[in-house]
Structure formats: structure tokens, C-alpha cells
Amino acid sequence: MKDPIRRLLPLLVFAAAIAHAQAMPPLLLPAMPVVSPDRGRIEALLAIIDAYEHSLGVIRDRYAQSVGSVGIDPAGRSLAQELSLYCHPLAAGRIDASLRAAVGTALGKGDVAAADRGMQRLVERVSSDWDQCQALLEYWDRFVLAGPDFRPYEAMLAANGVTYGGGAQIAALQSQFEAAVAAGRFREGLTQIWPRLLAARDAAAAAAAPTLLARALHGGFHGLYETQTAECPPPATRTSGTPHPALDPLHRPEPLVYPAQASRLSETGAVRVGFVVSSLGCARRIFVLQSSGYELLDRAAVGYVAQGRYLPAELDGHAVEATTEQTVQFTLSNP
Secondary structure (H helix, E strand, O other): OOOHHHHHHHHHHHHHHHHHHOOOOOOOOOOOOOOOOOHHHHHHHHHHHHHHHHHHHHHHHHHHHHHOOOOEOOOOOEHHHHHHHHOOHHHHOOOOHHHHHHHHHHHHOOOHHHHHHHHHHHHHHHHHHHHHHHHHHHHHHHHHOOOOOOHHHHHHHHHOOOOOOOHHHHHHHHHHHHHHHHOOOHHHHHHHHHHHHHHHHHHHHHHHHHHHHHHOOOOOOOOEEEEEOOOOOOOOOOOOOOOOOEEOOOOOOOOOOOOHHHHHOOOOEEEEEEEEEOOOOOEEEEEEEEOOOOHHHHHHHHHHHHOOOEEOEEEOOEEEOEEEEEEEEEOOOOO
16 A cells, blocks of 8 residues: 555645635645654644645635536536535545544554554545545536537538437437436546547547538538638649649648637647638638537637648549548647
8 A cells, every 4th residue: 555645645735736726825734744654644644634624625615616606517516516525525424534533532542553544544535535526626627617519510410411320329428427427426437438428429420521521512511610711822733643632732831729718728629620622722611520529629620721722632634623631639738
């Protein structure tokens, strides 16, 4: 087992970081003394746990107040309610107050061995709650306050008469995810169910892409966040030499710009952009082929592709209009 003090130190870092981010008064956390593996160590651990409990109480009250009624999760709970349930263990009964008291009683009697056994169990519970609290805040940050929304993409498929393959599997995984977080199993939802749900969405979008690209060449097509451009002068002086358009290496596109608001909200993801390249080398119809789930990123990706210059496809020695696609990746390391 890792040293208990090392296991609990991240709790202090976590509490201090959130307190700083919320501009709260500094928390009075105990200094970490150099202790031997006996009574001094146990007393230091108790001081850490006491500070941890106090810190989470402050976080619960002030962090939740800053969010207010902005978000209600699918279970119908506010952030304040979920912080009380999962980030304030003593109030929720998740850390046995009698166990905490037993450690103190054992120390008072001089029974260091009994106090140490009780402390090991207490550290295990605190560490478990620490992980639960981290997962809860990650869930709210990624899915409640600014979560992905794939409904516009699904509406686009329906408008074009394209079947969303795997829809039943996606719906089942979405239900599993919502059930897990409603039951407080945030880590399971984030690390086990959500990746499977994204994989199912990716597979469905990949299956729908060829049909969407084919229909984009004809009238009546409804592209998601579609942009249509005029023919761009001067026209391309050569073709790609293949049946598919290609990026013109002589015209480097401008750097990808990460939408400021999306960056502040920590929105990330990949956007597959489909587009029609005219015989003159202009991307004249640009649309989202596979959504990131974030409108800001989807629109930014469409705009990025629109300003590129392309070599048109070639057929029988002539430049022809054709479709192609490009994936635009948004990560927080983008400039």
C-alpha cells in the first residue's frame, strides 16, 4: 500500500486549486511535518483529513453558488446537490464518523496499533471519495455545463433521408451512460461507457458519409452548417491528376484558429468536413460530414476548409467537379 500521507496530499492540492480558482479566502491547511510511522504520522493524517473535510465543505457551498442554476443534470440534480452527495463525505455518511472518532479514542488510550489500523481504513475511504469527487467535477465540466450535442447532426441525416446506422446501439449506450451518472457511478460512465458511445457514433457517421458526399453533388441537399462560396479567382492551373480533389501545395491555408469560447469551455474533438471542389479548384459547398458535438468547433472547421485552395479532380483528361473530405482536429494544444 502506498504511504497514506502521499495518498492524501493530492486532496490538499485539489482543494487549494479550486479555492484559488473561485477566488475564495485561503484555506488554513496544516503544514506537513516530518513524522515517524507511529503516533506522529497518525496525527498528521487526521489533520489532513480534517482539512480535507473543511475544504470540501467550502467548495460545495461557494463553487456551487458560482454555478447557481446554470445546469441541472439528467438526474434532475443541481451541482450543489451532487457536491453534497459525493464531495462532502462526512455530511453524506460516506466516511464513518465513528471510525474517525475511534482513531482519536485509540490515540487517547495510547493504543497506536489500533489507531493505525483504523487510520488505514479511513485513508482508503477518503481516497475513494477523492476519486469520486474528481469524476463528478469532470462529468459536470464535460457534459452538464458545456456538453456535446449531436442532435443537429442527427437532424441533418434525417433531412437528407439518411438512415443513422447503429441508432439502437447508440440509444442503448446513451441510456447506460445516463443511468450510471444518475447512480453516482461517474468514473464508470466516463471511462467505460462514454468511449464505447463515441466509437458507436463514429462508426455510424463513417457509414453515412459516402451517401452524404454523393448527395452533396445534387440539389435538395441539406448540409450541416453548410457554407457555399463563389468560384475563387484565379482558377487552378492544373488538376490533382486523380479522380479525387487534393489540397494545392502551392497555397498554404491559414493556421487553424481555435474558437476562444470553445477553448474556455475546454471543448475538443474532431470534425470531418465534406466539400464539393469545383472544376476551377474552389471548395464551393462545405458542410459537416461528422460532428464533434460542438457547434463552435463544427463551424470553425467548415470555415477553415472554406479558405483553402484545391486542385480539382481529373476525369478523361479534364478537370471535373467532385467531392472529398478533410478531418479537422481541435485539441487544447492548438495555437
